[in-house]
Amino acid sequence: MNDLVERLRQVLPPEALVTDQDRIQSYRYDRAMFCPAGEPIAVVLARETAHVVAAVKIAADAGVPVVPQGARSGLSGAANAIEGCLVISLEKMDKILEIETVDRYVVTQPGVFNAVLSRAVAEQGLFYPPDPSSWEFCSIGGNLSTNSGGLCCVKYGVTTDYVLGLEVVLADGQVLRTGRRTVKGVAGYDLTKLIVGSEGTLGIITEATLALRPEAARPRTMAALFDSGRTAGEAIVEIIRSGVSLSLLEIMDRTTIMAVNSYKRMDLPTEAAAMLIAQSDAGGEAGAADVATVAKLCRQYGAIECIEADDPAEGELLLEARRAALVALDQLGTTMIDDVCVPRSRLADFISAVEQISLDLDITIGVLGHAGDGNMHPTVVFDAEDPDQAARAQAAFDKVMEVGLELGGTITGEHGIGMLKRDWLVEEIGPVAVSVHRAIKAALDPKNVLNPGKVVS
Amino acid sequence: MNDLVERLRQVLPPEALVTDQDRIQSYRYDRAMFCPAGEPIAVVLARETAHVVAAVKIAADAGVPVVPQGARSGLSGAANAIEGCLVISLEKMDKILEIETVDRYVVTQPGVFNAVLSRAVAEQGLFYPPDPSSWEFCSIGGNLSTNSGGLCCVKYGVTTDYVLGLEVVLADGQVLRTGRRTVKGVAGYDLTKLIVGSEGTLGIITEATLALRPEAARPRTMAALFDSGRTAGEAIVEIIRSGVSLSLLEIMDRTTIMAVNSYKRMDLPTEAAAMLIAQSDAGGEAGAADVATVAKLCRQYGAIECIEADDPAEGELLLEARRAALVALDQLGTTMIDDVCVPRSRLADFISAVEQISLDLDITIGVLGHAGDGNMHPTVVFDAEDPDQAARAQAAFDKVMEVGLELGGTITGEHGIGMLKRDWLVEEIGPVAVSVHRAIKAALDPKNVLNPGKVVS
Incomplete structure (x- = not known):
């Protein structure tokens, strides 16, 4: 030592x-x-x-x-x-090395915070879409290692979709360079996307070249309130089916709405059992048409109230409820946020099932999440000092994943496996995929040096 | 035996x-x-x-x-x-198994032709973007194995961006299921994207779940003619920089234009040294504005002629020149199509360099390609019966890749490595990446059963 x-x-x-x-x-x-x-x-x-x-x-x-x-x-x-x-x-490797405006990429060290990078490229009229809720205090290296998502994934995809190339320190100390700086490239195996999401078990990312987009138009925002989670879920299905292109489609359930109400004094109607928030950044008449379509569908599906923001500031106000959701739930007790992604067609079933889990186990669960891509964050709220409650919280957390798998979903849409869901990974992907994971891990890290026991064991 | x-x-x-x-x-x-x-x-x-x-x-x-x-x-x-x-x-495994319109995916066997799948999902109001030029006679399994691109990549990305999950037969006969049917998912290593583009060396794809998009609006099309490849390259840079969102941006050089003229009797101006074709499928006023922006920039950068199509049929006519390009070049001799992708900012340099190679080696090279993402297909035309010409053709083919690498590009944007570019792969990715390739190959196929000697040896 x-x-x-x-x-x-x-x-x-x-x-x-x-x-x-x-x-x-x-x-x-x-x-x-x-x-x-x-x-x-x-x-x-x-x-x-x-x-x-x-x-x-x-x-x-x-x-x-x-x-x-x-x-x-x-x-x-x-x-x-x-x-x-x-x-x-890697927190001290926090420099942005290059921003290229024609080939549209940024070369960055891993310790740069997501928000810092996003703002730096925005100053050049460019846009780095992946936007985890933690963007003000999460690093790009962590985003890469966990393949982070965020609110605008519904239109723009997740972290891996923006990674052109990496510099990676391997388990034996060799430095691997993957990928390229061009838009396209198929030279050899896609080592870049193998490293992304591998949670530090295959290599340590020391530099990344990330693709950027032209900046988006100003978003148009609307919100709709429903008196049941199920009707909100049905409205979501019709919104997706309509083909409208949204840059954000979020949902919060009754527990979350009430928590936000009391935390932020937002005066959301107390009879609301679900709130949808939608944005389009298509710009001009297209963006307005998108939002109008969503509002029309929400009314058709029984929304008790629809609010269309008149300007971006009012839109931000609507989004504030969603942004405050986790902190608001935190006021009610210790929170444990789950991260299940289900097929969008099964969202209503999922929301009902989580309500049932909450009743069965007599534990508070606030449901919020990215409705547009089916990635839900049921958040269990409990008293960590009470062993019985803590046990029920853990049971509820697991039960939510079980229901997710039953509905054809995955146990993690964007938070990753780490230690928390290692046993559940085996459940989801099965023995053949586990053996392939182990073979790849052993091939790249035969001495099991890098983050052993994480993801797979 | x-x-x-x-x-x-x-x-x-x-x-x-x-x-x-x-x-x-x-x-x-x-x-x-x-x-x-x-x-x-x-x-x-x-x-x-x-x-x-x-x-x-x-x-x-x-x-x-x-x-x-x-x-x-x-x-x-x-x-x-x-x-x-x-x-x-896999050609007889040619059934489409399921098309899901809310979760927007198709489950398919690998032998289905790209065009067959694309039309089947279009009938449901959905859109499978990857569109290699060979789409009428290439299979989805081949598209997956080579991570195919196409004309609309500039807006919609390549094959790997649409693969949600795979069924894969491994080298020992075990059946691996990767991925999921949900939009997002980060459960474990991204085995899906590792298999995509691995050209049959890591497993045999027997089923795929592919993400779909809502159908796009009708495209608006324009073409512009330039009297030098360099000014066309400069116009492309400004078009990209403007942030306009195009669903297609193609280029053809003088050799290709002349070949198309004589093959299709298209009466393109003989003084034209380069032709750009652009499409926007943003729809409505947005699409019209996109195309107008491109036309304005082309004129600013010295286009000798700009043609804006009045309707989709006229747009198709403009695209016909591009679609006919390879067949037209085939009329001039044996063709060997290269596939180099360079940073878009270096396109003008690349076009000039290829002209120089053509002069130096006294060999015809028609340049055509996907200008919007820098993926160029310089096509060497030669008399295969003449050993000296064949040798110069091969030298030109290699020289094009060398220039591509010098300009910060890759030796293959969408056609893959196979046997043709195996030695060049080592040149591009270097010894550490090669050793990682070999380690992964050995981990998944220790007896070297699957397509040995392809990609890496």
Whole structure:
């Protein structure tokens, strides 16, 4: 152990190595609930790729597991420390290296926050779509490692759709460059998209080239309130079927609406059992037509109220309810956010099933999520001090995934597996896919150095 | 050998096994130039996944390499037979299994032609964007194996962007199911996108779930003629920079224009050195505005003529010149189509460099391609009977890739590696990436059963 620290000290600048036990504590956990974390031996605050290479080589040599870390905003425990590990944090590799406006890409280090990158490219008239709710405090490296989604996925897709190429430090310290800077390219296996979403188990991302889009038009926004979750789900199906192109389509259930009401004093009608919020950024008459279509369909499907925003500021106000949802639920107790994605045609069934779970287990569950792509975040609210409630919360959390799978969905739409859902992954993908995961992991990391025990074990 | 055939005969229905030497001949080659092909022992015409499983197991057991085949329309030799191999053709697995209009996906067998699938989903008001020029005679399985592009990639992306999940027969005969039917999902490694583009070296795709979009609006089309390739390249840069959203942006050079003129009697102006064709399918005023913007920029950048189509039929007429380009070049001699993708900002440099190669090597090269994403298809035209010309053609073909790499591009934007570009792949991706390719290949196919020697060796 001391030998490891000594060897690191010899090759790293002093500011790149943390061995102080108090400081180390803050590098133990991401934001997942119910996931254990061990004590790291040390934390490397890499300033450049060479630091990552050196640290990985020394750790591999010493047989010490490496846990790569971004901003620790993840929700599945993928970044949690392992007992006796070396944490390699990328938070100090936080420079945007290049923004190219014709080929439309940005080259960035992994420690840059999503919001910082998004704003930097917006200043050049460009748009980086992936927008996780945590965008102000999550890093691009973490987004890549978990293949993050966000609110505008319904129109623009997820992180992997924007990754052109990566620089990756492999388990043996070699530096792999994947992909390209061109729009298209099919030279060899798609190593880029294999690394994206692999949660630091196959390599450590030290640089990324990300595709950008031209900036979108100003969004038009509307909201609709329903007196049942089921009718809201049915309206969603008809909205999708209409082919209208929305840049956002969110839903909140009664529990969430009430939490937002009391937290933000928003005066949403108390009889509302579900709220939909829709945006179109098609611009001009097209955007207005999109929103009008959605409003018409919502009324047809029994909306008790439809609000069309007159301007972007009013639109932002409508969205504020959604943005405040998680914090509002947090006021009610400890929250545990699930992340199930179901076929859109089964959303109404899913919402009903979650209501039933809540009744059966006598536990509060607020449902919110990205209705446009079926990615729901049922959020279990409980008193963590009460062991019985905590057990029921855990049971509800699992039951939600079970229902998701039964409806043809997946246990994670955007938060990833980490430690939290490792057993459930086996359930979802089955033994053949698990064996392929293990074979790939063993091929790229034969000594099991990188984030061992995460995703697959 | 006879033992292999005997064992196959025992488990396959008679119509699924071809051993007749004459019939076998037609399963030896895809459409690549200069790629050798061996003699297969037999061809399996699989009707169902179980036939693929049985054939792979028997071949693996006998140590016989397996070459999976779609419609043999590929351009890189990936589907060429290997001496003494077993060809497994998927052409008879040609059923569309399900079209879902709310979750917007199609479940299909691999042997379905792209055009057949595209039309079937269009009948349901849906849209499968990937549209390789060969769409009338290429199969979805081949599109998946090579990660095909097409004309509308500039707006809609390539094949991999539409693959939700796959059924894949692995090298040991196990059946892997990857992905999901939901819009989003991050459960485990992205095995789906690893298999896509792997050219039959990691598994044999027997079923695919593909994402669909709502149908697009009718396209608006325009064309512009320039008296130099360089000014056309500069216009393209400004068109991209303007942020206008085009569903197609194609280019043809003087050689190609002249070939089309003489083949189709199109009366394109003889002084034209480059022709751009642009489409917008934004619909309504947005589409009209897009096309007007492009026309204005083309005039600003010195276009000698701009033609805006008044209706879709006239637009189709403009596109006909582009669609006829390859056949027109074929009239001039044997053609060898290259497939280099460069950063869009370097298109003008690329076009000039290819002109120079043509002069230096005294060989005809027609340049055509997808200008909107930088994916160019310089097509070398030569007399295959003349060994000296054939050698210069091969040299020109290689030189085009060299220039592509020098300009920061890739040796293949959409046709793949196969046998044709295997040595160039090493040049492009370097030794670390090659070793990762080999490690993944060995992990998934330790006995090197599936399409050995393709992509990487």
